[in-house]
Amino acid sequence: MVISWPRQWRLGDRRAAQRLVELVAGLQTVGPGDTLRNALRRSLGDPGLDIAYLRIGSGGWIDERGQSMTEPVHTAGRAVTPIDCGGKPIAALVHDPALLRNPGRLKAAVDAATLAFENEQQRADLRAEIAELRASRARILEAVDLERQRAERNLHDGAQQRLVGVALMLRLAGNRSSADAALSAILTNAAGELDGAIAELRELARGMHPAIFAATGLVGALESLAERPGVPVDLQVDVPVPLPDVVEVAAYYVVAEALANVTKHADATHAVVSAVVTPQGLRVAVSDDGSGGARPSPGSGLEGLSDRVSALGGRLELSSVPEEGTTISARFPLGDHPLAVRDPHSLTALRWVGWEMYELPAEMYDQLTHEDQRSWVRAMFAAAGGVSHVTPRQREWAIGFEAAAGAAPWVLEDLRTYDVDETIENTLALPGMAAGGRGVLYCTLRMCTADGDLTADELARITRTADGLGLRDLLPDLQRLVEQERILQDQRFEVLVAPALQHR
Structure with a gap:
């Protein structure tokens, strides 16, 4: 209180x-x-x-x-x-x-x-x-990746191209030595061996730093892994915005190593690769239906991947039950990226709602994040006595309100499934919510009248919330505001909508 x-x-x-x-x-x-x-x-x-x-x-x-x-x-x-x-x-x-x-x-x-x-x-x-320390490890990892990228580019533009040229010269020499069958065979075999060396060099260069990132980012890189020969792969990716390069590259290596293990050791017939951005960050996972029973060993590829993931503040996990398959997953925290990033359309929507409802300057909304919008609706649920007391129609109103204000899809999905009866005190203690008591009460009243008049139980729960916030005296004024808005809404319907419906 x-x-x-x-x-x-x-x-x-x-x-x-x-x-x-x-x-x-x-x-x-x-x-x-x-x-x-x-x-x-x-x-x-x-x-x-x-x-x-x-x-x-x-x-x-x-x-x-x-x-x-x-x-x-x-x-x-x-x-x-x-x-x-x-x-x-x-x-x-x-x-x-x-x-x-x-x-x-x-x-x-x-x-x-x-x-x-x-x-x-x-x-x-x-x-x-x-x-x-984490920032320092991340910078070191990023520097290593940049050096790998430079080495990959040098191999591709330098040694690899020279070897391709040598292979062409060997084939030309073989064609011109057709009179000497033995010499022609030697030159043909040499060209074949050189082709194999070039293929190995390309694979080495691709392992240093996947060049596909420059064109397609993480999504395209994972698609290229799924299309490689081997076990059929079902790809499930929901990464709506570009992520930091160092995170995307680390996620790629996790999937590449896991799929390589599936092909070599799992005796599997099918694999699933997933990558999704959540409020907690990026999660990538590779699951198979193989023999299971995998165990990490010192010096293995998985140990190196675990170091790479932890350097970014993440965590690599292995679940492998004998005869039930294996799942390798990695979680990468993203901090303010991409959760705080707003595209221009989303920011325009948020500014418009703020101006329309409160006539606040647009600049006041520039620093609001999608996380702030989620916290606001959670506070409304808490102010209503807990989400267990919120009706489906009321929840839809709250979700629609945030959708109109440009909230990200993951925010709307989180609010659809949110089922924690949080207290209003803890909710308003979240960053950016300290001074939001008045607005939360107002929006809670609007939400609770979305499916009809305020019930006695709903009013009692909101009144208890107002008492706890020290805003009991303000509650009647907020109720009058909400009632006036409902009257105005009815008037708009009668003047603008009803006549149009009569002429249909």
């Missing part, structure tokens, strides 16, 4: 401080969705409160996820309170300036959480180091 700070502190300084101490003490036992920042937000009643941590040693600033950020400074709407431990600065609290009206109370809150601040600083610093 979110309580505004003036009301909370009227309960008494001692009681509020004790409540904060209990919240901080319980941080080690709450779910992974809770953090020190969220505990302080609830206790101080500031949903926009944030914490910046000082990097240990380097002096830069990072957030709780270990990501770099600018040095926090005072602004018109935000105040900064430095946090020391043993006289050494470790963090800064970025909060509502209203909390400075009583510095003693704010200091009591900070003092109660000092140990937690120090622990969180160390965790954030460790996350930053891990992120830097």
